[in-house]
Amino acid sequence: MMAFSAAFSTSYTLQSSLVCTQNSNPLSLNTSLLFPPQVGKKLVHQPLRYKGLSPKKRFGEIKASIKWEKGFKKVEVFSKEHLAVSLAYDVAQLSNKFTKERGAFTVVLSGGSLIKYLRKLVEPPYIDSIEWSKWHVFWVDERVVPKDHLDSNYKLAYDGFLSKVPIPAVNVYAVDDALPADGAADVYETNLRRLVKSNVISTSNSGLPKFDLMLLGMGPDGHVASLFPEHPLLKEDQKWVTFIKDSPKPPPERITFTFPVINSSSNTAMVVTGEGKSSAVYSALEDGQKTDKLPVELVSPEGELKWYLDIGAASKLFKD
């Protein structure tokens, strides 16, 4: 079934080719030799599951805009290296826009593999050009463990990203690890309310926190944040931040943003890699139904949503 049509470009996009030429990473250079930049050239207009575009052909980058009932869903498919390059470029653009417009840039991090895809941000040109002092960093979910525990999303982000960029420590809003799950969730929500009031975080029309950028990962079961398939928390619409004590993915105790907050964001990046997630990606993009069997289908932000996929995660979107 072809549920929607898409405009493809098998060439580099303008943004990636610009970043690649600035980048001294040897892998980027090799790949750009294999796939020379043909900036902005649209080669074909075909449905997403287009026979000629098998992931086995190892395109450097395949870009697709998928037509969706309510407009366009942006999906880009990359090699893992180019995913990091493109994500860094987009994050830097947004940082620039929001720091200029509102003097602050509010960014929400997830746990999992997302952090390693931020790795290009800690290198030139971004390390020196981003206004790090304007960043405010939050977590969409956190495990109820000490901050120095291997399971801590704070530790993951600190070791892989935050320790390498000059974001002021007061702008890094870690979950309180001295409190039990319910208390930590309440305190985090109270802090969000304070920051909304003081306008550090923008407000949506319905009075919810409107983060400038929400960086989400997705599990193979389609979970996002700590919102798992068929869990009652998927329907939570009063609290901004809540807790779970029976997470099917260990550790069992976590705190998490709720969908109303996730969906109020100005910009959302779904960063999803690995073939193990291809079925969930396929269902989320193909049928457009919203069920609590696949929480990612409930990600439906007021602002922009863009999917960053690697070839494995996108593999079911292609016809062999």
Ligand SMILES: O=C(O)[C@H](O)[C@@H](O)[C@H](O)[C@H](O)COP(=O)(O)O
């Ligand atoms: O705390 C968590 O467990 C994460 O925030 C979680 O929601 C994560 O983003 C996904 O499980 C994807 O993780 P991977 O990218 O590592 O598969």
